[in-house]
Every structure is written in C-alpha cells, then in structure tokens.
Amino acid sequence: MDRATLIPVLRNAATQLRIDSLTSTSEAASGHPTSCCSAADVMAALFFSEMRFDPGSPRNPLSDRFVLSKGHAAPILYSAWAEAGAFDRAELLKLRRMDSDLEGHPTPRLPFVDVATGSLGQGICAAIGIALNARRIKSDYRTYVLLGDGETAEGSVWEAADVGSMDGLDNLCGITDVNGLGQSRATMWQHDMEQFARRWRAFGWHAIVVDGHDLTAILDALDEARATKGRPTMILARTIKGKGVSFAEGKDGWHGRAFKKGEELDRALAELEGQRVPGVTVTAASLIRKPPAAPAEGPSPKSVAPPTYKLGDKVATREAYGTAIAKLGEADARIVALDADVKNSTFSDRFEKVFPDRFYQNFIAEQVMVGAAMGFAARGAIPFPSTFACFLARAADFIRMAAISQVGIKMAGSHAGVSIGEDGPSQMALEDLAMCRAQPNITVLYPCDAVSAEKLVALSAYHPGPAYIRTSRPQTPVIYANDETFTIGGLKVLRQSGDDVATVIGAGVTVFEALKAYDALKASGTAIRVIDLYSVAPVDRDGLVAAARATGGHLITVEDHYAAGGIGDAVAEAVADAGFRVHRLAVREIPRSGKPDELLDRFGISARYIADAVRSVASAVAQ
C-alpha cells in the first residue's frame, strides 16, 4: 500500500489506541495512559504495517513477535490486539479487573503475550531468546521489543545489548519510547537523543533516531532496520508523554495516573477525537499481513539414553548434569543450553561439544541468560540455563517473572553449599533453594549422585513450568542402579529397619553424611532411617509422614543450605498437618573458606552432628 493511503489509516489507528488507553484506564481508575500515548504511533506502525501476524492465531510459531518491555503500557497493547480483531473492544473496559485477563501488566494468561513484563529491562532479554529461537527453527520471523527510556538504566538492557550484537541478531528490532519522563522525575537523559544513540552504537547496534510521532519516519526506520544485516537495530523514538492530550503532554505528575472520569476524561477524549483523519475507509485490521501457516509439529522426542555408571563410581552431580543435557539434546531438538562463561565448571560444555548450534554463550551476564531462556521457552524450546547456583541470584527477579510467566525454563545451579570449599562464601549458594521454593510453581530437584542427576534432569525437561536443578561440586559415589526410577515429588528411602529411632532426611552431599551417620550409629546399636529427598518441591508429603510414623515421629533434616526456606522448612510444612515436627541441621551463619569436609563439620551438617542429633532424640525416647 502506498504511503499516502497508509499513513492516514495508521494515524487513525494511533488515535484509537490512545482513546482506548484512556477509556480503559479511566474505567479502572488506575494505570499509565500517558505512557501509552507516547508509544501510540510506534504501536500503530508496528501492528498495522510492519508485523506479520494472525490476530486469530497469536501463538503461530512463524509469526513476528512483539514484546512490550515497558509493561506498564499494557493498555495500548490490549488496544492494539483489539483493533487487530483478536477480541471485542468492549473487553478493554474490564482492564485490571479480577475477572479479566487484561491485567495491569501483561502476562501469558493472554495468548498474545510470550512473557510477563512489568519489571523493567526484562522484555528485551526475553526478546534475545525469541530472536535466537527463530534461527533454531529456521524461520524468518522478526522480533520487536518496545522499551521505555527510563528502562534503559537497567543493567540487564546492556547485557541484552551485548548478546544481541555478539550474536548478530539482525532479526531483532528494538524501539525505545524516549518520552523523557520517568515515574518520579525526568529521566537521566531526557530528550538528549545522542546519549541514547551513542550507547547503542557503542554496544554494536544500528541506532536510528526518529521523531516518534512522525509515522513516515517510523516506517522508514522500520524499513531500515529490516534492511540492516549482521546486527540488531534500536530505533530511538523521540516522543511526548501524554501525546495527544494537550494538558498532559510532557508534564510531570502524570505517570501512573488515570484521567478522572467526567470532565477531565471527556476533555481529553474530545481532543483525541478531533485528531481523527476524516474520510478514511480502510480499517487498520485489514492491513495486517499474515505469517506462513503454522508448520506441523516437529519429530517426537526420542527416548533419552540411560545412565551408564557403576555403583560406587565417584562422579560429581554437576558432571552428570552435563552428560544429561547432552543426551537430552540428542533425543530432542527442542533442547537448548545457555551459559554465562562457566561451562567448564557446570559441565554444560558437554552439550556445546555435540550441539554448538543450540548452545548460547552469554558471557558473564546471568540476567540475559535467564531472560533469553524465558524467550526460548515461550517459543517452544526447552532451555537449560546454567551457572554457579549462587549466581542465579543475579537473575532472581527474572526467575520471579519466569514463575509469573509460567514458562518452562530449566535452570541448573552448580557449586551449591559450603561443600565447594576453598573459594569461600561468595561462591557458595546457600539460599538458592529458598529462592526457588518461594515461588509456588517452580519444581526444585536436588540429586545426590550421577544416576539421579541424569534422571532428574530428563524429568525436569518434560515437566510443565519452571524447574531448578541443584548440583554439587564434590564427586560423590553412585548409589543408584542405572535403571532406578525417580519421580517429581518423590523420595528414596535408602536405609530402613523395624527398629529405626529416627528418620534422617538429606539431599545432595548431605545424603552421604547421613549414610556415614547411619554406619556409625549402627556400630553402636542404633538404627535410623535415611531418606534422599531428591525432590524438594513438590515434596513427598505421604512418604515423609510414613517415615515419621515408623520412626517415633523423629524427623531430622540436614542440608548444605541456610536454615530458612530450604529442606527443613519444606519437610516441616509437609508433615505439620499430620502432627509432626522437624529437627533441622543447616548452615546458620556466614561461612568461610576451608576444605569441604572441614566446612561441613564446622557449620554443623556433618555425620557427627547428625549422629548427635539422633542420639539426643534417642535419649529423649529412652527417658
């Protein structure tokens, strides 16, 4: 369509998006209409000229993708999809209501949202994964991501910038809505467009500065972005917050404020209505170009090769993790792995060696690693991002948003606990179980040996939703046969007799401390039950209660983790309603460097402490 015909249609679409953004937020009596108004022309150009998508089939894997990184502009996203015909415009008036999926910030409850946004600086990281996924499935779909200007203060944006240029993602186009006003004050650089341009150029992106309310300029920039090869493009759109409503335009104090129904809203809407170009008969929706039809499903995954260890082999679970993802990759083309320059410690390099095209290096940037994994998962891949467990905390807010998004990222954290030894506390994850367990929908798995590590990694891949696999640095003996079966939500009873005076529940390295304590106690005539709690969330409540009932109600947990939020708490909540309590052994102070075994003992989670705890239980029983 020629520009002369196109522009008035887009102009009217932009006006409609502004009107919808105002009416819906005013009806809700909250929201960010002025943050929508600044982006309206860009949104109109994207949705009704640039992107190929099917409003009736938003999940089509070959359609262009749009990520609203500035998630607080949700109303204009909803309006664009309504204008496109995805749903009835009247739904917009349910914005922010409990009975509507049109939430205050976008979530994948809506079929056209890939990942939840609203925590700034995350959408662009997801967009990296979405753009990389196009390469994986050999599609030419393009990925668009709209950021706020204030948002670019987030470091995660620059992690994404580095990865985007490093990977030459010319199928990715960012647009920054530079309206110059943050929540509480003017943004760092306001309308100094050169500040933005020189940053993006320094990070290797093609940067284009445009007037964000000039549709011709926007369309030209989108053309230029599409023609730019070998690197992503960032369109820096100079805009006015509240554009279209004279009394709000460029004014402080209008962030996160709806227009008051009545005179204030009426005045604003009257202004906007006056901006409609008369005589335009073509609808915006009619301009939308459809993507290719969705392809048939790929080949079904093959079965994963079983473990091939010998009982007693000494293998670190982190190493078995590397073996496991390489085997998974062989069985299923959807498996991808992401690293943050520790692949030789997490053993994810075993995957890279076999599948270099499905291995994504993020260098030392955990936020974009997890964010890109979210994008991959949203587009049908099964991503395994991994790093030292403690450094997953760098991406804690991404993990929070992954849980909200309910996307199937399969995180693996190595080097858990004080058992890493000499590197000291900065490298010891002692709160990672708490971080992941806190989310109500993250599966948390913690293998103690190589066989369970391989099996649990494979289980995690096909279990819906996010998962976390905790691995350890030290080599531990293989205790399970290669054909042992594991289930998410299960546990293993490793030692039991009719005379057990207590149940000791360990996981990971502490399983072996528990087994040592078993041997020591047995030598002095005391029998205990030993459980490997390899599934920390969900937890096998019935199995734990049964063990408690069989062992005098005495449950002792022992974990290479801080006391709060980990295995002790998981077990305690599970057995509470059956009337049982838990005695917990855990790390209770900031640790320090030392040898692994020394540290297990120094911080109270060694076999000696377990045996003491059992003896104190047993003596209480004897009294």
Next chain:
Amino acid sequence: MDRATLIPVLRNAATQLRIDSLTSTSEAASGHPTSCCSAADVMAALFFSEMRFDPGSPRNPLSDRFVLSKGHAAPILYSAWAEAGAFDRAELLKLRRMDSDLEGHPTPRLPFVDVATGSLGQGICAAIGIALNARRIKSDYRTYVLLGDGETAEGSVWEAADVGSMDGLDNLCGITDVNGLGQSRATMWQHDMEQFARRWRAFGWHAIVVDGHDLTAILDALDEARATKGRPTMILARTIKGKGVSFAEGKDGWHGRAFKKGEELDRALAELEGQRVPGVTVTAASLIRKPPAAPAEGPSPKSVAPPTYKLGDKVATREAYGTAIAKLGEADARIVALDADVKNSTFSDRFEKVFPDRFYQNFIAEQVMVGAAMGFAARGAIPFPSTFACFLARAADFIRMAAISQVGIKMAGSHAGVSIGEDGPSQMALEDLAMCRAQPNITVLYPCDAVSAEKLVALSAYHPGPAYIRTSRPQTPVIYANDETFTIGGLKVLRQSGDDVATVIGAGVTVFEALKAYDALKASGTAIRVIDLYSVAPVDRDGLVAAARATGGHLITVEDHYAAGGIGDAVAEAVADAGFRVHRLAVREIPRSGKPDELLDRFGISARYIADAVRSVASAVAQ
C-alpha cells in the same frame, strides 16, 4: 620521587606480587594465580605510588580506597597489603585455610576490605557509594576499583557507569584488567581495546587505553585520571593473563588453576625471580604516602522525633517510612537515602526534600542502588536504599553479598503482597521475606501501622548489620500510641483473654484481617489471641511459645506472601522445639490483578479465611 628511581621499585614490587600469588595459591592448591599476574603492574603502581593509605590503619576514613571488583584475584590483594607491611608475608601461605581470614575471595573479615567481592560486577557498584561518601564527609580521598574484562559483561557495571558519570564522580578511577581470557574461553572482546573504550566513553567516562604492563604508561594514566574533572575515569589496561610465566602467558586452560608444587611451580618462580631488577635498595613500602590523620568522631546522633499520629488515622506504612527517614536524617548526619526512580511511591522523596545532598538517585537501576549502599555502609554512613519490594529481587545477589559483607544497609521495600491490587503480580513482592530471611544475619521488620513503621525504621538504623523493612501500599489505621515501644525480636499481643482458642499471627496488612476475624468470632462467642509479628527475623520465640501454650497450642499464621520462606516458616521453626506446629494461611499460587480486598480474599488470606481456620481448630478442640 623521580620516575627513573620509582619504576624499578615498582617493577620489583610487581614481581614480588606475582611470586606471592603463585606461592600462596600453590600452597593452597587452588586459586587464580594467572588472574593475579595480569594485574600485578597495575597493583604495584596503585599501592606503592598512587594511593594514600596507612598499612597500619586501613580503616582510616580519610584514606584512599581500593576495591578489588575482580575478587578472584584475592591473592594479589593480600600480597599487596603484606608488601605494604600490614601483616607478615608468611601469613600468605595460609591462603584459603579455615584458620585464616585470607579467604578465597576477599571479605571484610580483613580490615582492609570494605565489601566482599567474588560475585563479578559488584565491586564497582560499591565503589560508587564509597566515592559518593567522600563527598558526604567532605574528604578528598579517592576510590580505585579494579575490574576484570569479562566482568564488564555484567549489567550492573553499566548501571554503575551511568550513575558514576551522572554524578560526575571525578574522585573515582576504575581500572579494567583486559587480559582477554575468561573462565571458560576468550572474553567477548578479547584485546579489542576500542570495544571497551567506546562503551565507557558512550557512558560518559574518561577512558584511557594503556599497556597494562608498562609502568610508565600506568602512572601517566593515573595522573591523567586525577587531573580529569567532572567525570570518572576508566583506565583500560591491555594485559596478558599469567604475565611473567612464559608457559602460562595468554594461554587458555589456566583460569582458576594453581601451579603444581614441584617442577611446575619451581620453573615459574625461577622465571619470576629472574625478572627482579638488581640493585634496588628502596622498599616499596617506604614509598607509601599516608592519608591525613583520622578525624574525631562526628557529633553524636540526636534523638529521633517521635511519631505524631492519632489512633485511627489512616496512613500507609510506606508513607510513614518516608516520614521516618526524614526524621532520622535530622537526628543523624550519617543517614543517607537512595532511590531507583520510585521516590514518590516509597515516599523517600520526603527525605530528599529536606536533605537533597544526602539523597542519591540511581534511576531505574536497583543493583547499583544496593551496591552503592553497601559502599556507603562500609564507610560509616547509614544508607536506606528503597524501591518496590519486588524490585529488590533485582539486587538479590547484592543482598547476598551484603550479608556476607555484614554491612549495615537498611533496605526498604514498599508495595508488598497482593494488597497492592490492580497493578498485578509483576509489581507484587511475595518472596521478599523469603529472600531476606534466608540470609542468617538480615534483620527483617514488617510494620502494620504508621507508629510501628516510624519506630522500626529508627531501630533498624542503629541495629548492626543489614536490615530489611517491608512496607505496604494500602492505608491502614494507626493502632499504636505514639509512645509505644518496639524491639528488634519483639511482637505485640493485640487481643487476648483467658478463653482464647487459638492465636492468629499476622503482620502488615494481615494484622487488620486478623482483627476483623477477631471481631467476627467474638460476635459468635469465640475468643482468639491476635499477634502483630512486626519482627520477622529475629522472631520472638518465647512470646510465640507463650501464646501457643495459652491458646491450646493452636497457632495460625496469615501473611501477604507466598507460603514458603515467610512468616509461617519463621514461626514454625521458632516453636518446633517446644512441640508446637503452625497452620499457615498464605498466597499459594501466582496471583493476578484485582482490587486489594478482592485479592486478599481470592488468595485465602482475608478475615473470612482466618475465621474459618479458627473454627476448624475450635471444632477439632470440641471433638
């Protein structure tokens, strides 16, 4: 001293630092000697020519500061301080041993370490706070921070870059040790120095590229940095990993690997010994220039103005927080506040209005906000960084390192829980208590009304170590008199009688749900005890046990937080050894947008659910 005399002394110092780094890591059989070798010349120039400090009094508040952001080069830091005379060189051979404070990565157990490093990209954020602190105390001390090149992939580095240039920190000098090799592979930009320079220049820093093994060039660059006004300087030092040991120089596979004692180490040491410049009699330590003598302590803090509310006033705790820090700022010049562009929501703008010189805007960049607070706290300030509670998760890894550092940052998170309402899950903190409780040394406070908010904020300021204050969005009635006293580790019994059938434990907004349940139950003849658990960590174990004993052992917790890691777990662990269990009401699924009251009910933490829980307890009692 003239350069001709100086350079050989520095050259020998650098050789000594390399030798020490090798011998200490070989003795420990682990560590990162090659990462030390690349930095040795820079370290020698900094410690023995550039910086003013007193090896005998490393904490002197007027001395120049050095932060080793690339914390894995700890051995060379220790060697530099040994060479300076701070301790006996023989101590270096205890590196990484449990009986030594010379840990694998630096921690403030050592008097010359301000903040723990070892999680990359954090030291430079702390350095921002340390440099800002110089302005606060009107000192001309300078702050130096040494980064690795791989480290600059971390987004937090660019958050610091923005704040550093925005604040014109010309008393801050970074040095990037560009050795081109990461842990698992070559770094993103290897030795392409322009990639680094253009990034730092784009972010407004003065950037200088030097040969990092040319002492003259390094000294010139440090001179140039000192002479540069209005912006910070980043010296980009092109170096060779393993410099000085020919068979390790610039080779992959040497990261995190000690030289094997015996032939390998001997060969390396022989090479290094051969690099000593003969005939130098001046010691490096003799060159150190001392800082001014430490000043007398500042004025004692005044007492904080008491709250001035009327019972029943409706005030959000976040608003009382703003009032509280403004009052604290009046009483104590050490109080500073840091924001991430939400000051009008957290009410930290009340502090800014009165003390603009002690208010630090970080824009939307939570990592540098918390990191800078760590730097402030390490240098004697009492920093209050605040944002929405959910966005503190962006800085979770910084909070982890703050706990390891044991520094007194006083974090405040507003907008906790589903009670924020319409903005939806991305803005709701439901795992913040778990995040902070997981650390063994973070004080966690959660006021329910304006009086307790003011009092708890003041208590947090003077309690050692990190603290977290959780505030809420909705207005809640004032229930405490202005002269009510609170203690860290305390609780308040709000309702009690001799007939109480259960104790309901709330905090924040759920206190009011508990009080509503009390009224409803009382109307039907059932009495309950109601506790405001305003101190979540530490928790008042004795008070909880007493309540349990007095109310039939029935404890019900109710929290606007996910079930794992929060108040339920805190209470359950506290009362376990006394034989009590806890019935928990908490948010157990991903929430959604809606009205606050609707959401409290939808997610099972409203008065109605509390009353039901009490009735089920009471009926169980009656049976």
